Amino acid sequence: MKRKVADCFKVDDRGAVAATYALSLFALIAVAGIGFDYARLAGMDSELQNAADQAALAGVTQLDQKTGACARATNAAIALLNNQSRLANDGVLSEVQINGGSTITVAADICSDETPGVRFWTDKDKSELADSDAEAAFIEVIVDDRVARYAFTPIVGALNDELNAAAMAGLGSAICKVPPLMICSPDPLAPFNASVKKGWGIKATGGGTWAPGAFGFLEVGDGTKEDVIIALAYGDANLDCAPLDGTQAEPGNDTNFYRALNTRFDIYDFSKGSGTTLGPCYDGDCPPAPNVTKDLVNFNTTFNGANACKITYNNNGWGFPANRFFPKVRNTATETAGTIHDADGVSAMGLGRDLCHYTSYGASCKSLNGLGAKDPTSRYGNGYWARGDYFQKYHTSLASVATTVASAGTNPATWTRYETYLWELGKLQVPNGAGGFTTVPGGAVPTANLAAGQRTTPVCQPAAVGGIDRRVLTVAVVKNCASLTPSTEIEVDEWVDVFLVEPVAIGISDKSESDNGRENNVIYVEVIGPASLGGKNGAGGPQEIRRDVPYLVQ
Template sequence: MKLKKIRHRKSERGSVLAAAALGMLSFILAVGLGVDVSHLYLAKNELQNAADSAALAGASGLNYQSSGIADATDRATKAMNSYQFENTKVVIVPADVRFARNLSDFDNGTDMSEGQAAASTVAPDIKFVKVTTPQSPVNVAFVSMVLGNSLDLWAEAVAGVSVPLNQFAGYLPVSVVCDATCTSLVPKQMYTFRGGPQGSVAPGNYQILAIDGSGASDDRIGLASGVKNIVGPGGYVDTKPGVSAGAVRQGVNTRFDDYASQLDPINFPPDSNIKEGIDFEEYSDAKGRKQPPSNDGVAGRRVVLIPIVKASEFSGGRTRVQIDHFGAFFLSSKVQGGNGGDLQAEYIGVGVVVGNGEYDPTGTTNPGPPITKPVLYR
């Protein structure tokens, strides 16, 4: 009887050990599965973020013209191809970038390739860009018997233009002065705007605006990065006396990779193309003349928003003026030395995707071609 009890206890101990071993194995598998699933989840999010950034970069290149389609493709592919996923580059080609007039086109198969979207009769209506990444393998460490040695992940994102904005931020803290009707600016025309004395402002001048502050450093930073305060057509802003030619030159020229007065390329990056003497059409053309900066550049830094104010607003030496509307300009050249601080800029005169802002349904519509911003839709 005693021998039977001993054998029974040994059998129980063996069963407990087997159950414990099985439980430990299950626990390890569960932990391993959790680790692998978490890794896959993070990797998927990382890949999705890269696709989102590439789609937004593509949408920022749209300009309602054929050149904008090529620029959108170029920006999207460059954004994605500079990304490292699992220590390996994710490379997309132009065929991975698709275009559409409407969001539903991506669902019903009527989206377009770069070549189709660039047709002169189609490009003005293109509002959306989709980026699809190729399948990228992610290694599985713990539960390869369940999931395999690796799992392929991919991502897609759709970005496009917003509704036309009527409240703006990120514009230059200067006002271009226009005539009584503000219709004298001609699309694709290059202008030289000169700083005007406070008491004798005339069309063709510009005035410094005291948006984020009235000091020279505020002018410099505002011209290098755009101002923060939001305002729209019909809004009032303060001006400041004097030309501040040095601050104008130092702020604007950061966009051409020229730095001074404690402005740096990290906070105020240059444009990705600093070639002077070109127009907006050539700048937007992927095959146009280019000059890369020595510092890391950001596409679109030479396309700027500037408030336009009637000359009559400055009569009597007034220092608070009403904005007529906002216009999009292309900075063709750096501001040269001297006391005038002349701005060389082309009035773009077509719809652009630029800057920051919002749409206020109760606000005044900004006249002229639409000014929009890139928006991630899905």
């Protein structure tokens, strides 16, 4: 019996796969096309992101807070891009660009002008746009849009897609080879402004703590006391740098910290024993400054004894002179820069503290410097020191020095202690009005008075030669002291260069000295000005101690 044709279709399924394949072919081609085009898109995204990253890193290196920083950063980011997009196929140039590749004119404070593709921020959280070169700390760059025209995806209706990329960069900064010292800002809500406080004396340590557990020292290196001692004493301390934007306060207050710092004054008040942290100082690792004129005297003539270079307060080592500088009571009606405050025949003196830091002067520093309740213990002076006494003791008189240096257009009646120190070394320079500097003539380190025990140049160890000045320190001005704990990172308002005025007194037993304001364990310094870190602030020089490294934020 013959089968009907219709019945054959019911039982014969040959060719069914071809029909299924034909029906699914559209979807299969679409999936393959999407995969191909997505790979192109992902590759182009990587190209653009790499370009944005490198442009941001190039731009941020120009953010030095100086005039034109934002413009220079913008141009650095734009000019850097030599990257080519191999996967963009929009018919334009293959180069990846910012602002169409057009640089801008370098001008002051264009930070807020928002050049297309470049923005500047004050913080990494992008909460506030920078309004000036001084505020710009982070740069964000956005490369120009590029188009990827799809090869297969148009089958499902997608023709092309636009991509760009953004990156943000900042500078990671560290401060290196500086003594780990800090002071608390008297007003954490206002800038410290070291330029205004130039010449002010400050008790950097002593008199209790700046904050709970904060004695005036910072952690350095591995955070051990030994590393703090090394940083304070050694001429070349091989320690890790500290982050510029904050480290932690050193909770300890070891007497060896002060012994370490006194090496800068030719005082070696510790054992020669090998294996001790300070032992290498006797081998020249802790040189004194070339000018160590101070109010401590030493009658030892051979300097071979075990105590010859220690503070002993007797004739065997360093001690106070017979007739010390004790200023008379303040008299505002008659005082001038050249006033002699102690006419009783001072045996030996150093550059001395601010007069208000001597009890005999009878005036409160906080009432003279304008800080009042912001400086409750009068740690800050007012910059008024005994110029007249010092110049009369070592350089005939203030008036005679004024005559000697008049040709340089400067007046010693306004000099700080640091400027006086530089003049004695023949290193004081003043602007000459022609864009350069003139070395002020006539300076000389005071002549040693052996009969009085006065030593003005080093006798215990050879003086430091070249390099960083051993009596110039860089300290952190901290603005979060009220909330500071041993585990809290400090917030640095400003790094400040200071001058080490006098040796640290250790173990004073002389009541007349302590009654006159000379306290144990006080590091007394004078403000020079904003730190010359060799980075953002100042022109650098021998004190260059800053290291900046660009890094990507996002």
